[in-house]
Amino acid sequence: MTSHLPALVVTVPLLTAFAAFAAGWLRPKLCFPVGLTGLGITAISSILLLAEVLEAGTVTYELGRWPAPWGIVYVVDRLNGVVLAAISLCAFIQWISSRASVKSQFSDRIGAFYGLELLFVTGAMGITVTGDAFNLYVLLEIASITAYALIAMGGGRAPLSSLNYVFMGTIGAWFYLLGVGYLYIMTGSLNMADLASILQGMRSSQAILVAFVIIIVGVWLKMGFFPLHGWLPNAYTHAPWPATTLIAPLMTKVMAYVMMRLVLFLFGPEYSFGVLGLKDVVVWWASLAVVAGSVIALSQKDLKRMITCIILIEIAYMVGGTFLGNRSGTTGAIFHLVNDVFMTLCVFLAVSSLAFRQRELDMDAMEGLFSEMPFTMGALVTGALSIVGVPPTCGFFSKWLLLKGALEAGHYEFMVALILSSLVCLVLFFRVFEAAYFGHGERSHGHHRMREAPLGMVVPLLVVAIGIVALGLMSGKVISSIIEPALPRGVL
């Protein structure tokens, strides 16, 4: 009996989205529990799928029982197994913690909001698990359209920044579609494994080169890689908090996974790194992106906009790590992708519970936060330490691997950029903690009563913080058992 886990992993959130939207109209109180059970089942099935992949190696699942190049086939290996587990856990935790803010802001259209959030999770899961190039485009569009609508719910400037995101996102997605079209006209197939085998023989053709460039530009545009990042700071800052805490940790990381899947598996490491010779150019570009991201993050006054700009730095790490070309660099990039999902989730959830308590998010109005909201600030400290890369947390191990990869590949400018941006992140977060801990503004004189965020927000936040530390401690086992064998042979 072939295990139906790959199909369950995507169709369960899809059916839950329909159930949540229908519940919005029939009995609004049911929306939250329906979504909770759906995401719970998805999380469990994706962890079971990861376990199955670890034992039985790559799992393939034919949709509609049509064989590979004709029908659509799901291919789950260790790389997307671990990313699937990370996405579903992150979505499950975010769902619990954003309940209070969704109920307060969107009570009259709660079914629609929850339905779109679940469709976004479906899109993210589907992009990760699919083995068909065009199916990836359709799921990319689902994740994008739901992201446009969720971001535009912020009010004030949100629709304008969402419309800019629509324009840049559509151009990125349709460039990817055009690249798939170029591949299809030259090879005749849409299945990724089939395409990869045909492309081995067409190393020298111009059309494949242009297809590679278009697809990479489209994916970088959707990812928010440095020169193409114009939409990201505005979109995530003006979005409402439940939308930001869901979209920020997932969208850019899933697109980073798509880039790795295409570069390492579809076009193959020899082609994407060797033939074009753009390997060094991209690593230089990534170092520039890291520095630019740090400068942008330094110049921000609003806390929410600052942590959004930190995402730009994280993306540049992943692109640089992938294009380093050697084994430890790529392993570092994949492990950083998984860590980054949880790090970003932790920091965004912490700041959203600050915002939920109507705290001023301005940098220099943070007095007495440690005394008022100790648990939230504790989790924020853990997330910050992980982003900076301090040993017990998982951020350190992935950055260490990236550093080792850069050293072996001889890209010293990428190492300098890595260290510099870690220091900048340290400065950024220390500025916040210094004001929050030592601040003696007029607010903290009055009372030291603990006005913590509601329990529903604090408990998931603490779980994520503990998860970051646990992931850090287990990083040796995670890397050796899951990520190390996930790399294709070609990565020398």
Add this chain to the structure above:
Amino acid sequence: MIWQLDLVILTLVVICGIGSLMIKDLLGAAILFGAYSFMMCVLWAIMGAVDVAFTEASVGAGVSTVFFVAAVFHTTRRTKD
């Protein structure tokens, strides 16, 4: 597939495309965009893609133009560029 007919329709499509971007009145842009979609639908019908032409006619020329006109009705027809 008479290539002269194909060429004529292609030039018409390009003209409608440029026209709907250059025209100063948004309602005019919406109508020209509807004409552009209809020309595209005829082009695909000639190329043998009947299902796609049917969809483009009903979705592209039909409903998109109604959405454009509805949106322009609630905003302005005035454009600067």
Add this chain to the structure above:
Amino acid sequence: MRILGILVCVATGAMLIWASGEFPPWGDPNSPASLHVSPRYIEKTMEETSVPNAVTSVLADYRGYDTMFETTVIFAAGVSCFMLLRLFSGRERSSHHYRHILTGLTLRVRRKGKQLPELEEFEPMDSLWTPYDLILRTLCRFLIPFIQLFALYVIAHGHHSPGGGFQGGVILGASMILLAISQDMRSALRRIRERTLAIFSVAGVAIYAGTGALCLLLGSNFLDYAALSRIFPVDPVGARSLGIFLVEVGVGIAVMATMIVIYHNLASEGFLDEGL
């Protein structure tokens, strides 16, 4: 911005044209695209799915998973427009307009709050967009049933002729939009209330995903219609054709409801009282 736009377009265009030099000549029967995967669709469609229209069989069966997510995309667009624009508190009007049905005399009642109840000789009239044309209204009232009949034909006949779920669904939606434009939005909403539209759009997509899940429950892979032959009295090939038809009906319902929801929200800026 203008120079940046020109620069980017010329660069991308040059790159694309440089690459198109290597394409197989236009319309060449043995280009890779026509030799690698698609011959099986054409030759085997009658034998495996008994559906002569190869596009419908590939759309709903060989690559049925794409179409399920495509229907989810249009559903997501409908939900987004509802969520973005819909405002539940109505527009406060200082005065209401009524038209005497027989003579066409218009009456302006200065009264705050809700509309007056329905009167025999008078019918409520939009105060925002008030053109009234007897010829247009009666012609549209005459035309709409035939449009809907044709749309049902298009959905049902997707196997043998061009057409299918999407095209039929859009035409059904267009007939309701025509009603909303020729009469006024209130009468269109009286035909199909907003709540039923929402339930229809969910039901349509749920039919599609439900058929797939049903095949899963019957032990076969997701969206493998041959499994339907266990519960329906058809052979596996006939079961595929039946599965395709079920899916087309689901898509038709979902697309119809979504198009109307998007139009209602766009045309009345979310108040759903007066539209185009």
Add this chain to the structure above:
Amino acid sequence: MDRILEVVIAKYNYWIYIVLMMIGLYGVIAKNNLVKKIVGMSIFQTAIILFFISMGMKKGATIPIIIHGQEASVRASDYINPLPHVLMLTAIVVAVSTLGVALALAVKIYKEFDTLEEDEILEKIRKS
């Protein structure tokens, strides 16, 4: 001379779609009015759909519906390649969905800022 003509005949369809795409791309980047940008985006999308359709074209082949009489002896070269048509049915529906959401956003922006010109909106934001 006739060799160039032969190449042009074989490839002009692809060049036209590239010209259309660049018009759309220019419309999105350089136009100031938001609805004009949406029109440019739609032209960009339709041009890519044209590329996919002209990819499946076969000279001398008929539409991809198996003729009623000849179900038995079906030759692939008699019928046009149906796969790009399926892909483009999806793309058209995605294009309409994006258009619907973009127009809803434009209406919402107009309600907020009373103008659709990008520079006027940014001016208002800088002032507020």
